[in-house]
Amino acid sequence: MKASETATTKATSTPENDVTTLKKETSYHIANTPELAQLPELPNGCEAVAATMLLNWAGLWVTKQQVADALPKGEMPYVNDDGAFIGSNPEKVFVGDPYDAGYGIYHAPMAETLNQLLPERIVDMSGSTFEQLLKTIQSGTPVMVWATEQMDAPFLELEWQDEEDQLVEWYQPEHALLLTGWDDAYAYMNDPMTGKEEAYDIAEFRSVWESMGSQAITVK
Template sequence: MISLKKILCLLLALGIFICLALAKPTAPAVEQAVTASSVPVFEIAEPRLNAPDRQPSADASPPSEHHYQVEDAAAISQLPELPNGCEAVAATMLLNWAGLPVTKEEVADALPRGEMPTENEDGAFVGGNPEDVFVGNPYDAGYGIYHKPVFFTLNSLLPGRLTDITGTSFENLLSVIAAGKPAMIWATEHMDTPYLDLEWQDDEDRLVEWYQPEHALLLTGWDDDYAYMNDPMTGQQEAYALSDFKHVWELMGSQAITVN
């Protein structure tokens, strides 16, 4: 027969066993050290699925954007007849837009011409001056011609309808296009940075500095990023970065002719 003392000992042992079984286990020392460290914890938010698109408020203004394009300015190619006649072709496009049905050959033939630079017996190069004449031959070997003689020629073909705006600001040049009028401009092929190709003396001992790759085009449009122009070399409208065009046009003397 079990004594009261043994029963009490069994009950005490059973109670201790139950307490140990129900007690929360203690984390090891290493786990406690990591948990209690000062390393920051960054919470990454879950993406919001099917979140509504953010719409601009009714008071928000649309971004400023400019786009101007002159209508009915047909492009003409200088090739194959005028391999060095970009100025004659750009001028022809301007005259055609103004209502004069002249051909590029007629304009090329009307431009005054001067000699290509050649070395004389003293070893100096002497030739025509593009400020006065077309240096060389637009049908063959040639350099080119600048705004003054081109304007005089165009004014003789279409009196009182043209304006030489050479030296104007770039902003004023763009305002001409915004007003719906094209402009013949001097720049370079592909808007490449011009470089000094050759120097010579004209028949009045004036120094001529010729920069390549000189090119004349018809400016017909622009927006915030590009200038659009009829390119005689391709016979199509081409787009050139507006900043590149500004840089090259100013380096080439800010030359331009437009219609009144």
């Protein structure tokens, strides 16, 4: 089923020649997507909640706590006996604890976890273009995306080394959401922080999504 589409024409005139033109405005929206909040149970579990909304939409009844429990987890950054600042890598595990102190998890280990819960239906479309992201919504399928809270510009908060001596760069305020629609001005997302659908400036969303690595997971 495709997303519902609405198209309107809006008359505009140019002051120079007073010629009226018609501009088509199109919007796509996926109805009846679950709306879940991460608070109070999962203060750092936005990824688990966004993923739960995607799984519930796909027909798998699972709770946000079950998804959070299924995630692979690793240690928060700390200073070891040699004075080195080390910790786990969000490209492999959830850094910390979604129920307590934690940072988060990126697309690859999240997709692997979701594939265990919903085998052969998970699509990791990270690295896709923004146009491909919007076309997925247009086809009627929501997408879990990595962005920031309120679409604030991401900033580098911490750097550390993982167990394999790889540099980890953590950008804040990292946030995962479920993309459910878009139009000429806004991207619509079920936001785990508020527990409801929010509208964010689509250009700002694109900039933040691409800055956070163009990470996205959907279902087929």
